[in-house]
């Protein structure tokens with residue numbers, strides 16, 4: 001078994017980088033704080049006897065050699081970047097659980113047939129640069145390297161420039177990295193495991209997502225002398241769309257989620273009728289047919305709002321991935337690992353996107369979930385129990401050992 | 407009569423300071439561009455033989471002496487600051503029409519009994535620092551100097567510090583400036599005069615305003631694994647409030663206006679359920695009783711939204727001024743000025759707040775409106791006809807002459 005205290009201590013040490021007043025973390029992708037987190041990870045890997053390589057999109061792979069130098073590695077990992085007001089576990093847990101697996105193998109002097117690797121994928125959160133899961137998406141062929149390097153944050157800073165700036169623009173081709181198997185441990189970020197009282201969930205796949213970028217264009221005018229009847233208020237129209245999105249979520253139960261997470265109104269001045277509003281939607285469903293219906297409902301709503309409100313509504317399909325089932329054999333390895341320790345589990349579908357979703361396009365993949373407090377994530381108050389994190393790491397340890405051979 | 411070409415040329419020259427790509431102006435209060443506009447005005451006044459003084463809130467008074475050195479001045483003016491995406495006429499017209507009056511008096515070598523002054527009031531727009539009409543508000547006793555100097559912009563910059571920085575923190579006590587009469591020329595910023603085909607409106611008063619600051623607090627959580635049923639989405643609740651505000655405007659016709667001009671959602675990340683939204687309302691009505699009803703309706707709406715949505719909604723009464731009638735004698739002088747030139751007019755109530763509203767608390771006050779294209783203001787496309795601006799300035803010229811004596 002792994003060392004749960006050491007895992008917890010490493011989580012707490014990493015949480016110093018970007019620590020927020022409310023006990024969370026702000027470690028946005030490709031900032032100086034992201035660099036500091038990466039540097040700490042690389043140093044820990046060095047101390048554990050691993051060698052690290054970085055690819056052109058900034059993904060880091062730390063390697064513990066296996067007996068068979070020609071074998072493809074068994075890989076685990078996740079991400080070190082966070083939301084603007086994120087928690088100490090989202091992503092970091094998967095990376096440091098991987099490191100703890102290696103440290104435990106070292107402690108126990110266990111050699112594996114295949115090499116073991118711990119991956120840090122670049123910009124999983126998709127907050128500073130959108131969409132999400134960029135590093136793994138380039139690996140998985142969902143995005144080209146070029147399109148990702150050209151992405152810009154809200155201040156116009158380019159992904160490629162920021163990656164260079166923090167010193168993590170590596171030399172390796174991101175698509176040239178065969179894997180025998182990929183596992184990812186992650187907190188659930190939802191309420192299911194906690195409600196069921198289970199320490200571990202066996203993730204069978206992830207739900208699909210559709211993200212949109214919506215621009216509502218009305219007419220800026222003075223909030224005082226402009227009669228209600230002749231206004232083209234872009235924010236009033238946007239408010240109707242926000243309501244629609246919420247209704248679409250409620251109407252496609254069970255399973256649907258629908259969110260407007262980002263909004264920017266212009267000119268954003270108290271006595272000016274807003275002339276332009278930019279907002280984003282995030283629609284999710286485990287069933288692709290339902291997700292397609294949600295997408296159609298959104299577009300119908302936007303067309304109706306445009307007609308009723310006298311504004312124009314431009315909807316861009318910004319991101320899509322279909323519901324993704326994980327590899328049956330690896331899912332079984334995860335279940336075996338849990339059984340071995342006598343952990344009660346249940347199968348669970350991931351509500352969040354994870355790097356595993358894109359890695360699954362190139363390699364057999366599975367995930368391990370552990371509960372988090374009140375199911376809350378993407379919030380500074382995100383919390384998890386050391387014993388659950390240890391349990392998930394034990395499951396990872398055994399699944400990786402079985403996959404790597406020893 | 408005044409020189410309309412010279413007035414137009416000065417307007418175009420001033421519009422260079424903060425010129426925007428779409429032909430408008432961005433000259434936010436107490437920025438370097440505001441300073442540049444003020445410096446140009448002060449230089450023009452010097453060339454016109456006037457002396458300028460600045461008070462502690464940054465209001466500038468340029469004086470043309472009268473025959474009677476003890477007489478209180480007849481003052482005109484407005485503001486040089488603009489909205490973030492403002493026009494070339496809003497405010498500037500009133501200032502430069504005043505300058506044109508002085509230039510014409512100089513051309514015609516006319517002496518007046520009372521001195522003539524042209525005022526530039528600080529931060530009328532209320533966009534960078536809220537609320538609006540700050541310089542005139544301190545003059546009129548609506549605000550204390552101290553509270554205004556302590557106001558902060560969205561980046562936490564202090565009004566008093568910014569005023570010092572641009573070199574317009576003067577020595578004079580802002581409340582110690584007696585006036586015989588105050589006139590203000592301004593574009594209407596609404597559609598009434600244009601629709602009526604009139605070059606000049608005789609402003610009888612201004613409608614009342616109530617501004618609120620509303621904070622909606624929900625619970626940040628992940629947009630993917632958080633079921634719709636347990637969400638506390640602050641933006642969905644805010645969208646309901648935006649709808650309410652719009653309905654309140656429509657339900658209190660004739661006369662009501664209701665706008666949400668500013669919104670900020672946190673953490674504003676595409677895959678995070680918004681945990682906190684800050685928004686502002688701007689409610690207006692010419693009838694104070696109706697304005698009170700609108701205020702009550704807003705608060706009822708906010709209470710309902712809080713109850714239905716499981717969020718908290720905090721409403722702060724941020725700003726209020728009652729509908730303000732102007733001085734009957736001065737209003738008559740304005741009408742006389744228009745009659746003298748054969749301009750057709752109609753009485754009109756101002757939909758916007760103006761410095762005149764606060765000056766009216768201390769001195770007899772009236773306003774002159776001129777039409778603007780499509781009634782559009784607080785927009786870069788704001789436009790006005792040179793001949794209408796000349797007409798308004800002619801009316802100002804005669805009203806001031808009559809008030810000052812000659």
Ligand SMILES: NC(=O)NCCC(=O)O
Nearest residue numbers: 124125132352353630677
């Ligand atoms: N795990 C996680 O927070 N992923 C971000 C991508 C998503 O929004 O699903």
Ligand SMILES: NC(=O)NCCC(=O)O
Nearest residue numbers: 224271530531538758759
């Ligand atoms: N004239 C003008 O734009 N004033 C700003 C204050 C208000 O919003 O009424």
